[in-house]
Amino acid sequence: MEFLVYSPQIFWASVIFLVVLILLSMFKILREYERGVIFLLGRFYKVKGPGFIIVIPLIQQMVRVDLRTVVMDVPSQDVISRDNVSVRVNAVIYFRVIDPQKAIINVENFLEATSQLAQTTLRSVLGQHELDEMLANREMLNDDIQEILDTRSDAWGIKVSNVEIKHVDLNETMVRAIARQAEAERTRRAKVIHASGENEASSALVEAANKLAQEPNAILLRYLQTLTEIAGEKNSTIVFPLPLDLISSLTKSLNKDKE
Structure with a gap:
């Protein structure tokens, strides 16, 4: 039966190896965006970092925390x-x-x-x-x-x-409902804009009619201008309404010339 022989060299080598491991485990390096929460015997001790820090093994424990977004x-x-x-x-x-x-x-x-x-x-x-x-x-x-x-x-x-x-x-049902609502809203706006345009146009026509009524010859000039515009379109037949007042005034002027 063989017995283990005690060797001082092996003992001290093992001790030195364990000490080196402990020393290496004590040293920690934390990056700029990291912090270490240190606990001493289970109780909160402090927050360390960044950079080089020391954590005592078995007595202290560290939890890394990332501070980046x-x-x-x-x-x-x-x-x-x-x-x-x-x-x-x-x-x-x-x-x-x-x-x-x-x-x-x-x-x-x-x-x-x-x-x-x-x-x-x-x-x-x-x-x-x-x-x-x-x-x-x-x-x-x-x-x-x-x-x-x-x-x-x-x-x-x-x-x-x-x-x-x-x-x-x-869902598709709500999408179709929203589309119909949007279409109805656009139709409503178009009707409002059209009615607003008609209102503005009627006001302008009333104002123009009042100005033309102040001078009887002004309506004749307007008719002549309209005839000129129609003649430029080269239509074969032109039907142009004339007011009775204008015809009577022309007739009176012709009769005066004959006399």
């Missing part, structure tokens, strides 16, 4: 608007960690928590508005959602900088 896509949400229209809406949010201590201690997973909060807030805010407001006032809705998210996530050390609604998807 996170772009998170909010999955499509089924929303019923205030006017009872069912739509699917998705959005994108931009946020970053401004307090690493709160982001690690106050919430288990700040990324998942922010995602779930964004989904519920999106449904809640859009459900308070009508469909026309969703389609026309996206900037206002973006600001409202961003303000609510920023306020509620402040306890987690999160700063929501921007929210953008990307798509508002409608």
Whole structure:
């Protein structure tokens, strides 16, 4: 039976190797956009970084936190608007960690928590508005959602900088209904514009008639001008109405010439 022979050289080599491993594990390098949340025997100690830091093994533990802006896509949400229209809406949010201590201690997973909060807030805010407001006032809705998210996530050390609604998807029935509504609106505007034009034209005709009535010869000149315009079109037959007053005045002038 063989026995292990104690060797001082092997013992000290093992000790030196373990010491080197411990020393190497103490040294950490954090990038400019990273911070390290240090816990001492399970209790929060401080936030360190960026750069070269020392973490004592077995006594201290470190959790890395990324401070860069996170772009998170909010999955499509089924929303019923205030006017009872069912739509699917998705959005994108931009946020970053401004307090690493709160982001690690106050919430288990700040990324998942922010995602779930964004989904519920999106449904809640859009459900308070009508469909026309969703389609026309996206900037206002973006600001409202961003303000609510920023306020509620402040306890987690999160700063929501921007929210953008990307798509508002409608079913085919609503698309056809909106198209009919838009067509009716354009028809209404066309009728209003036509009526407004008729009103302005009638006012102008009344004013012109009043001016022509002030001078009897003015209407004769107008008729002659109209005849000139018609003759330029080279029509074979011209039917031109003449007022009785004009014919009687011409007859009187001819009779005076004969006398």
